[in-house]
Amino acid sequence: MKLVDEFRDVALAQSLVDDIRQRATRRWVLMEVCGGQTHGLLRNGIDAALADVVELIHGPGCPVCVTPAEDIDLACQLAHRQEVILTSFGDMLRVPGNAGSLLDAKSHGADVRMVYSPLDAVALAQREPYRKIIFFAVGFETTAPTTALAVLQADRLVLTNFSMIVSHVRVLPAMELLMRASDNRVQGFLAAGHVCTVTGIAAYDDFVRDFQVPVAVTGFEPLDLLLGIRECVIQLEAGRTSVANCYGRTVQSLGNADAQRLIERAYYITDGPWRGLGNIVRGVLRLRPELKRFDATECFGVLEPLPCCANDCRASDVLTGRIKPPECRHFGTTCLPVTPLGAPMVSSEGACAAYHRYASQTDRGSRPVSS
Ligand code: SF4
Structure with missing residues (x-):
């Protein structure tokens, strides 16, 4: 497959591994921000192949992992209403809140449906005018443009039976939080290519300047990841820091202006919770006041929070x-x-x-x- 297979070349991957190993004079600690990168690293054995010169630690970039349990609880509670059809992406249906997951709610009779796109939820609202369609909008800057498009489309169609639970989060503030932690060990970042496709890499300039860490933007294939690791090792060995674009076939300096405009039209940036990380300054997106009528908490009211289900999940x-x-x-x-x-x-x-x-x-x- 064009632009995929050539980034899985085993011989080239091995030569990059050898190159990184030769360049490293010590063991460096790098964090891959995104869960897609984590899977790519483990699936291809890259962490193992470089274990003695690079420690790869796994970051918070798993969108459903950081969705607050309280938002899942809200989704489950609303899903049980007779008039509601609750929609979301497939992964989100299985994540447990404080009283089970959306799939659990479905097994108890709630009308919960997986959709492939937020626009499918808008189309469902058009087909089902007597039901109230809620889309549970989660994820980073990657998915925010499509959910923004959905709510703007609902606004254009003057739909009164469509709303969203908005639980979008922003990557960069979470990276800042990690760097400020007293026990931080991260010396360089592999930033997520799909997020940077939207935001651009210039968004990382201040971060690199403030925290003096290299950031390499990578894709998800083995060569993408190895190029990013090598870039971080080169910078660390040379004692310099900058933002490097190792995913040039997708990511541009200023990102995708159309996607950014969609986000800005639908959402504003504010402080808010990430599951597992706590409240993060400027860490979430919420619906703009002029679109508040599509906010499920406005439509249905804020429900009584469920007691926190404590387990020792780490x-x-x-x-x-x-x-x-x-x-x-x-x-x-x-x-x-x-x-x-x-x-x-x-x-x-x-x-x-x-x-x-x-x-x-x-x-x-x-x-x-x-x-
Ligand atoms: S219980 Fe442990 S293994 Fe399971 S999700 Fe939580 S941290 Fe991971």
Whole structure:
């Protein structure tokens, strides 16, 4: 497949591994921000192949993992209303809140439906004028333009039976939070290429200047990831820091202006909660006041919060790179993809799911890079 297969070339990958190993004079600690990168690194054995010169720790960029349990609870409670059809992306349906997941709600009779696009939810609202259609909007700057498009479309169509639970988050403020932590160990970042496709890389200039860490924007194929790691190692060895675009076939300096405009038309930036990371300054997007009539909390009122369901899932430590999933005592025993205790075991971008999925390959350190 054009622009994919050539980034899975085993011989080139091995030469990049050799190059990184030759350049590194010590073991550097890098964080890949996005769960898609985590899966790419583990699936291809890159973490193992470089283990003695680069420690890769896994960041918070799994969209459903950081969606607050309270928002899932709200979605579940609204889904149980007779008139409501609750829609969202597939991964989001399985993530547990404080009283189960949306799939649990569905199994108890709620009308919960998976959609592939927020625009499908708008079309459903047109087809079902006597039902109230709610779209549960989650994710980073990557998905925000499409949910913005949906709410703007609903506005244009003057729909009165469409609303959204908006739980969008922004990546850069979370990276700032991690760098400010007293126990931070991150020396360089692999930034998520799909987010940067929207935001552009210039958005990282202030971050690099303020925290003096290299940032390499990468894609998700083995060569993309290895090029990003090599760039970080080159900068760290030379004692310099900058933003490097290692995903040039998609990412441009100023990003996608149309997507940015959509986000700005629909949302404003404010402080808000991330699951596992707490309240993050300028860390979330919410509907602009002129679109408030599409905010499900406005349409249905704020519901009574459910009591916090305490378990000792260590998602917070996993999402901040403080532990690796196998260090959680539930990993692979009481927490499995079919019976997840926490969001990182549910999501196709979750770090716990990645470790579990590639467990047979996790004789880490002995396996060559392969695709
Ligand atoms: S293995 Fe399960 S319980 Fe442990 S941190 Fe991951 S999701 Fe939570």
